[in-house]
Amino acid sequence: MPGQTPEPSAGSHADSVPNPFPVPSSSGNSAGIMLRLVSAGLFVVMSLFVRLASVEAPIGQIVFFRSAFAIPPIVAYLMWRRQFPSALRTRQPVGHLKRNFYGGMAMVLSFVSLAYLPLALATALGFLAPLLAVPAAMLFLRERPGAVAIGAALVGFAGVVLMLVPAFEGPTPDRGTLIGVAAGLAMAFATAAGRVQIKTLTATEAPGTIAFYFALLCALGGLASWPFGWVTPSGLSLACLIGAGISGGLAHITMTEAMARASVSTQAPFDYTAMLWALILDAAIFGLLPSPVSLAGAFVIAASALVVPLSGRFTARSEALRPAR
Template sequence: MQFGPALRAAAGIAVLSIMDAVIKGMAAHYPTFQVAFLRFACGTLIATGVVTALRPGWPTRATIVANLMRSVAAVVTAVSFFYALGQLPLAETLVLSFLSPMFIALFGLLLLQEKVDGRIVLAIAVGFGGTLIVVLGQTEGAQAARSWSGVAAALLSAVTYAFSLVLLRQRAQRDKFMHIVFFQNIGPALLVSPFAFWFWQPLNLEHLAWFMIMGVLGVIGHILMTTAYAKAEAARLAPLEYTALIWAAAIGYGVFSEVPTWATLGGGALIVGAALLTSRR
């Protein structure tokens, strides 16, 4: 049994999904780069407070270099995904982005020499099938012109996100988890800051609390994900990424009054099955 890491990863995805809902609300008021910067800047403040309290010691040079590389991957993932959203229908972008678990299994095999057994391959396929049912069922009959640059951007975001999670698995076995969480926030904040200030708009102080909530949720989510990937193989946890669609449907219903379709419920059942299948040895 490897229920502990699976539950932590699933909880981390849930927390980060809630954070995404807050980001969606703030994105209606500010440019994407400004929202991204404030999210990571507030996360850095929260992570700094936790590091100060826990006193994990100073990170090594290898820790700094490796986690800064992950920061680059995180920024590329965000920028390419947002570009894809501007070029493609949301459903198509989601389908392409949920290819990431397959790339996670591939990178885990190539970079970490992890074994990918038939059950994990089956779980990935079942989870992706559930994703297809959800997104295609919601857009049945819709027609949209294809943007190949958008397709390329969505695929790039799936690849870089997978690469980032495999790097997380690699470093989580060597580095202290709060070092990883700290660099996961400060690195992207520094990289995004020039673009954020270029597109900066006056900040409503009432919104500052929401950005701080983003920071808290981001740190909690990253702690859960880091401790999960320290204990379980990347390929085994990869299909749990599909559970984000379940949280998206639940949040959409509770916050935005969006009633889930039968496709959402049926696809969600497959996604849950895939998550349970991959969480056990």
């Protein structure tokens, strides 16, 4: 979803990396699901703060605040885990730069999308990232996804077409919607590329290390935009800028803790509660609801993204139940 820093794949480690988390058990599933629900809500709150701040602040300034104010919660979390400062050691500095390049582009593009689209539509476009990760994994990681994953990716793009239909209604296209959807699509591509890079990082790096350096490097990148025009934000905009960073950092912490307590496939369905939160906030704060066609497209994207982890889960369960030959 827009502005999201952590990735589910960041929870996997090679044997050479000490695993700070216990193996998820059935007793921990409830806690993991609850934390995932909180994380999904926090990411939507972060997106709301970004959307409100974008009325006054330029994108580079938002990137700085979103990243800089995420660092204190991440550091506090690492200290609580007794992984600070040891988690700051890295074996792949160039890998972090590559991940930051893709992730930084994804963050900027997601903020552009949020500036032009309702929260629900921008959130739905964020769900394209796991679908785009399917062809990216085929090209760069030599993975061979099944027919279900490939079909879900194609159906997800059909959802994007539905979302675009209202933009072409009337005598002239809706320029704002076109810009927002184009930025959201580009964000999903950049996020998918970043996930491939994260997969390589997890061979030696812990999730906290990846998150810390992403926030640090993005903050420096946002700060570099200062000469090109920052504003002196009003009280409300400043609160939104700071709130975006803190809620983003807390969202990462709750997501990481959820991964410690339940498997990714168990949590996956609850990621899509973000759509519900986004619709509620759009209606309550902005008085906005997407058109029925756009809303249908958003749910097609979310359902397609949900099919991939669920199909893998059911396949693994059926193979476990299959009698040995």
